[in-house]
Amino acid sequence: MEVREFDEFVKRQHGGAVAAAQYDWERERDEWLAYLKFLYQTIETLLSKYTSAGQIQISYKSVELNEEDIGVYVAERMILRIGRQEVDLVPAGTRFIGFKGIVDVIGSAGKSSLVLANKDRTSAVPRMTVRILTGGIPPAEPVEPEVKIEWVWRILARPPERQLVELTHESFYQLIMEVTNG
Amino acid sequence: MGETPDNSPLFTSLAGAAQYHYDVVDSLARYLGTESRGLVSRFGAFPERRVVARPSDYLKETDRRSSLAILTSIEAAFLRDYRHRSHRHGPKDDLSKAFRAIRKSGKAGARPDLDPDLLDAWAEHASGARSLIGDLRSAFKYRHWLAHGRHWTPNLRHDYDFEKLYRLADAVFNALPLFGLDGI
Numbered sequence: 001m002e003v004r005e006f007d008e009f010v011k012r013q014h015g016g017a018v019a020a021a022q023y024d025w026e027r028e029r030d031e032w033l034a035y036l037k038f039l040y041q042t043i044e045t046l047l048s049k050y051t052s053a054g055q056i057q058i059s060y061k062s063v064e065l066n067e068e069d070i071g072v073y074v075a076e077r078m079i080l081r082i083g084r085q086e087v088d089l090v091p092a093g094t095r096f097i098g099f100k101g102i103v104d105v106i107g108s109a110g111k112s113s114l115v116l117a118n119k120d121r122t123s124a125v126p127r128m129t130v131r132i133l134t135g136g137i138p139p140a141e142p143v144e145p146e147v148k149i150e151w152v153w154r155i156l157a158r159p160p161e162r163q164l165v166e167l168t169h170e171s172f173y174q175l176i177m178e179v180t181n182g
Numbered sequence: 183m184g185e186t187p188d189n190s191p192l193f194t195s196l197a198g199a200a201q202y203h204y205d206v207v208d209s210l211a212r213y214l215g216t217e218s219r220g221l222v223s224r225f226g227a228f229p230e231r232r233v234v235a236r237p238s239d240y241l242k243e244t245d246r247r248s249s250l251a252i253l254t255s256i257e258a259a260f261l262r263d264y265r266h267r268s269h270r271h272g273p274k275d276d277l278s279k280a281f282r283a284i285r286k287s288g289k290a291g292a293r294p295d296l297d298p299d300l301l302d303a304w305a306e307h308a309s310g311a312r313s314l315i316g317d318l319r320s321a322f323k324y325r326h327w328l329a330h331g332r333h334w335t336p337n338l339r340h341d342y343d344f345e346k347l348y349r350l351a352d353a354v355f356n357a358l359p360l361f362g363l364d365g366i
Contacts, residue, residue, distance in 0.1 A: 067340050068340070097350065097353055110204075110241065125349075126353050128314070128353065130314070130357045131310060132277045132308050156349075158204060159204075159348045159349070181212070
């Protein structure tokens with residue numbers, strides 16, 4: 001190996017580490033946890049008819065997450081008990097491409113996901129443009145104005161589908177039925 | 183007779199892999215479902231076949247095996263692209279030139295490693311790919327863990343499962359100009 005190659009390797013790694021260190025990951029984590037709390041409140045509202053009748057019980061337990069650049073932190077998972085069935089809503093984290101957070105919905109018959117997505121998005125595939133450089137110069141691309149993103153919770157359709165489904169009474173009940181084979 | 187190139191849509195197509203995975207999950211869930219007599223009683227008459235595992239363990243193991251298949255498909259896509267770009271009459275862009283240099287140097291042998299050989303080149307010669315490349319590096323640490331014994335705790339960006347890897351593959355195949363992706 002040439003010294004130049006090692007120099008470049010160190011430069012690349014150092015540059016990436018500096019950029020990551022400058023980002024406010026603590027704030028990112030706190031925002032994600034606030035959105036998670038909001039999701040649980042929304043679900044409590046969606047199920048209130050059943051919880052007040054004693055047909056569904058909701059409880060919470062702590063879960064430890066460990067994400068790159070953020071480190072170890074504690075979040076809450078939500079447990080829905082419906083008769084003999086149990087559905088766990090387990091936070092997966094915030095460091096995902098295209099989503100500000102993902103919560104796994106796990107039942108006896110399978111898994112699904114709730115995602116924190118840009119309100120304007122309709123597809124699970126993020127809009128990304130990757131260009132190959134020529135002579136060290138990337139092809140010109142239009143500069144898009146920075147827009148404040150409004151984050152909303154959506155149900156992620158099962159692959160290979162790509163839809164992001166609005167979280168409503170109906171869609172959430174359907175989700176519970178799917179993961180429990182109801 | 184040896185194996186031949188696998189052109190099955192269950193391997194070469196992301197949608198095919200997803201359909202196969204969820205068909206297996208649904209079948210397994212039905213087989214192990216609460217309406218059946220359950221796993222232990224099902225195997226009760228055959229003690230030698232008794233498995234100390236819960237239905238959720240079966241679903242988790244199925245998820246991991248499908249995850250490995252998706253990661254293998256991603257690796258195959260990058261290697262196909264490498265073969266095309268590194269050909270001496272291949273494209274003239276910086277990435278293709280870097281691939282030809284890898285091939286010429288012979289340091290990576292006939293088949294370079296996805297990480298670091300190919301992903302380093304993508305990170306250096308493609309703009310807008312940084313986050314995808316970072317997630318791919320982490321996902322392939324998970325692949326290493328899956329394929330090589332699972333006896334340590336991998337240091338990952340976050341936890342992975344079939345669906346998260348499927349979404350990563352879908353994003354990669356949509357965003358990166360990989361040669362030979364027809365049908366994926």
